[in-house]
Amino acid sequence: MKQVEEGSLLWEPSQERINQANISTFMNWLKENKGLQFKDYQSLWNWSVNEIEDFWKTIWEYFNIQSPNGYTNVLSTHQMPGAKWFENAKVNYIEHIFRNYKKEKTAIFHTSELRPELSEISWEKVYQDTAALQQTLKDLGVQKGDRVVAFIPNIYESVIALFATASLGAIWSSASPDFGKQSVIDRFKQIEPKVMITVDGYQYGGKVFDRFNVVKEIQSELDTLEATIVIPYINGAHPFTGLKNVIQWKNATSYTNQELCFELVEFNDPLWILFSSGTTGKPKPIVHSQGGILLEHLKALTFHTDLHEDDRFFWFTTTGWMMWNYLVGGLLTGSSIILYDGNPAYPDLTMLWRLAEKSKMTVFGTSASYITSCMKEGLDPSSRFDLTQLKSISSTGSPLPPEGFKWCYDHVKKDLSIASISGGTDVCTAFILGVPTLPVYAGELQCRGLGAKVESFDESGHSIINEVGELVLTEPFPSMPIYFWNDDDGTRMQDSYFDMYKGIWRHGDYIKITERGSCVIYGRSDATINRGGIRIGTSEIYRAVDHVKEIADSLIVDIPLENGESYVPLFVVMNDGKELTEEIIDIVKNQIRTQCSPRHVPTEIISVEDLPKTLNGKKIEIPVKKILMGKPIEQVANKGSLSNPKSLHYFEQFAKEKLRK
Secondary structure (H helix, E strand, O other), X not given: OOOOOOOOEEEOOOHHHHHHOHHHHHHHHXXXXXXXXXXXXXXXXXXXXXXXXXXXXXXXXXXXXXXXXXXXXXXXXXXXXXXXXXXXXXXXXXXXXXXXXXXXXXXXXXXXXXXXXXXXXXXXXXXXXXXXXXXXXXXXXXXXXXXEEEEOOOOHHHHHHHXXXXXXXXXXXXXXXXXXXXXXXXXXXXXOOOEEEEEOEEEEOOEEEEOHHHHHXXXXXXXXXXXEEEEOOOOOOOOOOOOOOEEEHHHHOOOOOOOOOOOOEEOOOXXXXXXXXXXXXXXXXXXXXXXXXXXXXXXXXXXXXXXXXXXXXXXXXXXXXXXXXXXXXXXXXXXXXXXXXXXXXXXXXXXXXXXXXXXXXXXXXXXXXXXXXXXXXXXXXXXXXXXXXXXXEEEEOOOOOHHHHHHHHHHOXXXXXXXEOXXXXXXXXXXXXXXXXXXXXXXXXXXXXXXXXXXXEOOXXXXXXXXXXXXXXXXXXXXXXXXXXXXXXXXXXXHHHOOOOOOOEEEEEEEEEOOOOOEEEEEEOOOOEEEOOEEEOHHHHHHHHOOOOOEEEEEEOOXXXXXXXXXXXXXXXXXXXXXXXXXXXXXXXXXXXXXXXXXXXXXXXXXXXXXXXXXXXXEXXXXXXXXXXXXXXXXXXXXXXXXXXXXXXXXXXXXXXXXXX
16 A cells, blocks of 8 residues: 555544534533633643643533532642542442433444354343342442452453442452463452452354363462352353352343442542553552543543444453453443454454444444554455444554555545544553544544643653653543552552653653644553553563573563554573574463463564673663664663673664664
8 A cells, every 4th residue: 555644634524523523512511501612622622631620520510420429629639649539429430331221222232253143232131130240249248349350251241240340339350361371360369359250261263262271270379269150151051160169140140120239439449450561570450440430431432432322332352451441431421332252353354344334333443453454455345344334443552554544544434533542551541532523634643632631751851742752641630540459658650650750640652742732652662562452561471481491581572663563572592502493482482372362472583692681680671672663772771780781782783684674
């Protein structure tokens, strides 16, 4: 495909589209009820971040948040970390979802490789199953603050399990069954769950993966488990023999005529725990609040994703990625959501386009890599599928290249709002998004989200425009973590976000903000490995590689490429007398595939003599990544702080010979 220049204008909304947008309705409401008039989105955004307390107070009022005693103040302090929102308010996230209950209306469409028929689940069925499972959890003694974990794919039961858990004020956490055993144990063991919900396996790419033995090993490591609720997914008659304290899903949801109740919790009490791996140590258990997520999801999904009651909202995701939580949040708007469990390229790359046609999808959420794969394959969905209902495509996981934008207009639909969005597990949302009232420019994210004071900082902490810098948030944001689990003194939170700029959230992305308010993301500025939108910490890769006895040490980095994909080399130091053979390469790949996930198998494995380390023996990943991206050594590394500075020259030469041809 012919190269498209970044910033090329590709689409402008019609006046009819602008008038129908939720954000236009909101702006009219502000004018009529608050006397606030804004000429355009940028002026609205400026108000929302410069008067953040007034803005979020308005969001509370506009969405009629249910809290019996209101709140004492919008924001306790503007200092970060430590800012608390809407203190003394009592809310329940799930209660606000069920405000959209309409007995016969379809709430959830779902399908999978194992359940190929597209099923429609009514709000009545969702209510009944949630109420039944809630009663089972009550019978097990689950109450506010207890943890319920799920080793479960993106299927209908996963949504019911979340609803039943959070409606009680208990704390949810999930992992996808394609995660390696140790990755799951490292997550769940930290948070000491009372109940686990699990499947016996899953199917991906036409191949069935039996995970029952993995489930047994996970259960054996979780000393706090009092019950395990089991879903026979790959084997409808699976007895689950060998597990302790088992309850079959059909029995757990067998209660009838139950009334669903909602435990009101403090606005800043936990809703769920998501895991985002840093470059060292075990995965970070990030705790989000019921109220913060409620407000942010209502705002983002209503105004930016522009979900209406008649929309059908899809995102390709697993339960191990925050986009699953975001997708489920679509029910807050009254729209229907679409779930899919399986390989998006099985039996071929048209799978998701066929689903779009069959489900009459209106909002198609996917990854940049899926779009670029379709582009490379030469697909033309517009000529093969009826996509009449489709009104927007959203993309995340990595920046969508300009050619990806253009391909959507040329081969999917001419009249589309295309939003490449960026945020993360840390905030369980996107704070750089789209809005259907703005034009679409190739390679650019349309806008910074309302209420999110996103800026680009240089190394000295100065805000910059039209230059690449660190993505920062300079004001508190409701869905920031309330804390990390077991981080009593806040050290891990401080080190994760506030170590570079005092009192300023540094997110870990490179960003350029244009004069018109749009943004370009240049990938992660940290060392996390991001494949297919699923991030994993390098420490988890190293943990898998360490099992290969022939390898002494390893280092992995994720290099973004211009086509929207990435190059992920794994550099290994062999033990004395050992050589990197094809057999060892296969062993390493298998270790990563099984212990971490199939998505994170490196592009290439390369033997090196030495890895650069600090004086205290810590491998330095970020400087290596920057060198491989073409930065001079002297700009990215202080040789005086290294025990072996000469080792950097190998990576400089490697970049010239392999990556800068």
